[in-house]
Amino acid sequence: MDAELFPRERARIAPGAAHVPDWLPAGRQRELLAACRDWARPPAGLRTVRTPGGGTMTARQVCLGLHWGVVRACPACGRPVRDNPGCPGLHQYPYAYTPTAADGDGAPVKPFPGWLDEVARRAVADALGAEAVPGAPYDIALINFYDGAARMGMHRDSEERADAPVVSLSLGDSCVFRFGNTGTRTRPYTDVELRSGDLFVFGGPARAAYHGVPRVHPGTAPPWLGLAGRLNLTLRVSGL
Numbered sequence: 001m002d003a004e005l006f007p008r009e010r011a012r013i014a015p016g017a018a019h020v021p022d023w024l025p026a027g028r029q030r031e032l033l034a035a036c037r038d039w040a041r042p043p044a045g046l047r048t049v050r051t052p053g054g055g056t057m058t059a060r061q062v063c064l065g066l067h068w069g070v071v072r073a074c075p076a077c078g079r080p081v082r083d084n085p086g087c088p089g090l091h092q093y094p095y096a097y098t099p100t101a102a103d104g105d106g107a108p109v110k111p112f113p114g115w116l117d118e119v120a121r122r123a124v125a126d127a128l129g130a131e132a133v134p135g136a137p138y139d140i141a142l143i144n145f146y147d148g149a150a151r152m153g154m155h156r157d158s159e160e161r162a163d164a165p166v167v168s169l170s171l172g173d174s175c176v177f178r179f180g181n182t183g184t185r186t187r188p189y190t191d192v193e194l195r196s197g198d199l200f201v202f203g204g205p206a207r208a209a210y211h212g213v214p215r216v217h218p219g220t221a222p223p224w225l226g227l228a229g230r231l232n233l234t235l236r237v238s239g240l
């Protein structure tokens with residue numbers, strides 16, 4: 001992989017969606033990994049994510065800024081999630097952002113550091129151009145850890161109330177990242193290989209596209225990083 005003759009090229013995967021290979025230099029990857037290890041420690045550390053049907057996700061997760069997870073009651077009106085179509089406080093689907101790790105140890109979520117907002121703004125400018133950088137600061141990170149068997153089903157990132165681009169940074173093992181369309185979980189989609197240090201940004205007409213991780217390639221992390229598995233950070237503007 002590292003011995004490829006030509007560097008991998010950046011690509012527009014769809015209008016509003018861009019892949020920038022090797023965006024993070026090795027030193028920044030090491031620093032980001034060290035920060036992720038700190039964030040993954042309790043309280044409000046890495047947890048197994050519950051799904052609405054009573055199952056669990058295979059990727060484990062820690063959040064910064066606000067906690068993302070399944071809720072049983074609307075944080076705004078207190079009524080059962082599927083029973084509040086008129087309430088502006090919660091999306092119809094039973095995921096929401098809350099200030100504490102409600103489906104974990106219940107501790108307050110760790111703060112989103114200002115330097116991650118700077119990283120996100122640089123990422124959007126590099127990937128999509130300065131005009132795509134939002135006015136509001138990035139204030140949420142979802143950090144997913146994948147072991148060799150973990151994956152993530154096709155979904156949309158839809159609990160935010162802002163349409164700012166989502167910034168995705170990958171560390172460790174490479175994976176197949178499937179980037180689809182806004183209408184269905186199925187084709188048409190494009191499979192992109194995301195490797196350690198890669199940036200992927202999706203905003204504008206691609207902000208609501210379905211996407212997922214059908215496969216991680218175990219043992220493909222760069223040896224100098226010291227990570228067995230894959231970490232992905234998505235940086236978002238909550239609008240909340």
Ligand SMILES: O=C(O)CCC(=O)C(=O)O
Pocket residue numbers: 142144152157168177194211212213232234
């Ligand atoms: O792991 C990835 O590359 C994607 C993660 C993702 O889609 C999410 O956290 O919503």
Ligand SMILES: [Fe+2]
Pocket residue numbers: 155156157211
């Ligand atoms: Fe996502």
